[in-house]
Amino acid sequence: MRKYEFTLSSPVATTFRSTKAANSLDIDVKKKSTHHVCVSADIEAPYNVGLIVGASGSGKTTLAQHIYGDACFTTLLEPTLPVIEQFPEQYGYDECASMLAGVGLTSVPCWIRPAYTLSNGQRARAECALQMARSAAADEPVLIDEWTSVVDRTVAKVMSHCIQKHARKTSKRIVLCSCHYDVLEWLNPDWIIDCNRQEYTDRRSLCRDFRRAEQLTFDIREVDRATWTYFSKYHYLSEQLPGGIINTFGLFHGDDQIGFQCFANYVPRRTGEVMKMHSNRTVIHPDYAGLGMGLMLINETSEIMAARGFDVRAKYSSTPIYLAMKKYPQWVLTDVSRRTNTIVGGKVDRKGGYRHDIKTYSFRFIPQAKR
Structure with missing residues (x-):
């Protein structure tokens, strides 16, 4: 334990206005101009x-x-x-x-x-x-x-x-x-x-x-796809949403939307097959990053989509997300591959898609009812 002691002091102005202000409160300004600090602490x-x-x-x-x-x-x-x-x-x-x-x-x-x-x-x-x-x-x-x-x-x-x-x-x-x-x-x-x-x-x-008494509360709501405009600047992949059929959700703290999640159907459904909806464009506002809200948003909205009868999939090029998702029993790894810009028949412009020679991880979601 060590003692720390010092005095803060400041000069007192004697101008007309300063004197007038001091007199209006009938206080000794010279006393108020010093502040003594003394505390013993073990740092x-x-x-x-x-x-x-x-x-x-x-x-x-x-x-x-x-x-x-x-x-x-x-x-x-x-x-x-x-x-x-x-x-x-x-x-x-x-x-x-x-x-x-x-x-x-x-x-x-x-x-x-x-x-x-x-x-x-x-x-x-x-x-x-x-x-x-x-x-x-x-x-x-x-x-x-x-x-x-x-x-x-x-x-x-x-x-x-x-x-x-x-x-x-x-x-x-x-x-x-x-x-x-x-x-x-x-x-x-x-x-x-x-x-x-x-x-x-x-x-x-x-x-x-120690356990905090205070907890922040969040809720998930369906939102208009237009809300992506605000969150797109924080996403690593694309400023555009996928084409075709999409479902969009927002994460809210009170009335403020602080997260975005999209599900998209990339491949037309074949007769007799369950429609595949891919989780993508997950964004948590940077001010709220660090609470694990991103994976929570993915998991909760995937459960909603699965309950609606969709086959929920996810594909990521982010290694940290891949490692995090492996910890959740509801996500089953189905494929690891490298994406290129070459497909059968030649090259394709993949604006907003995966860059050339990027490793990707594919998952399938298993809903609560089937686990």
Whole structure:
């Protein structure tokens, strides 16, 4: 346990307006211009997630600098470069992708666009991933100031869940400064320094078995295919929906659609055969990535389609999705192949389809009633 103590002070203006404002409240402005912080905390023992919390002006940032040095907070993102290009050179592509996905930035299109095009939430996740990468070599904790200050509160909770999960999975140390107490459950920190109360709480023995009281709720609804226009920019494959017969679903948080799922019939049904409907164009808004909602959306909507009498199939070129789907008993792997642009009779233009020589994984869905 170590004691951290300092005093924040600021000069008091004596101009006419400042004096008038002070006199209107009948307070001693000189007293209000100083803020003393004194707290004893154990941050030397092993941990993954630390939280310094308190209202604006309570001394969070100064306390972090007092502990870790004045240069502990840095802005890393170069606005004109894609995020994936800003990692240190010693990191391979797979390591960069793993770090970005680990903090919930799973949208590949977001990785390859200039950083200035990212939303506030996406930018915060990207900076977090970069700070993790750059601090790893020096074995230093990652420090992030104003955690979730620029995003709405639901997104803040999702981001907090993602970062704590990644920190524990990769054995990294992260210290977050925030003025919001609503992220505490979602961060599940090993220790907390509350600058409002000037109080330290050790939670190392609690966080492993901790269960959140608050849960986010989502529901699935059928939607118009036009909603794809908004979600298409987050999809890795195509901006267009398949032709032919399609069914489209949306994932909603309250009244906000935060996900999209399509089923399409690629091959005309033969007489006496059950129509095959292929799962595709699954998108979860990047702000909600990291909660496992994508596979949940695929599974739930596939169950709906199977209940309507369709033979539900899925084909993916994404290795992470393939590995994830193998864990679910309702999906049976039927084929692994490499797609080319060549078919019997010559070459075909596959706009919006699989690129040349890409490995694909085909699955068949087994509904609950038949498992």
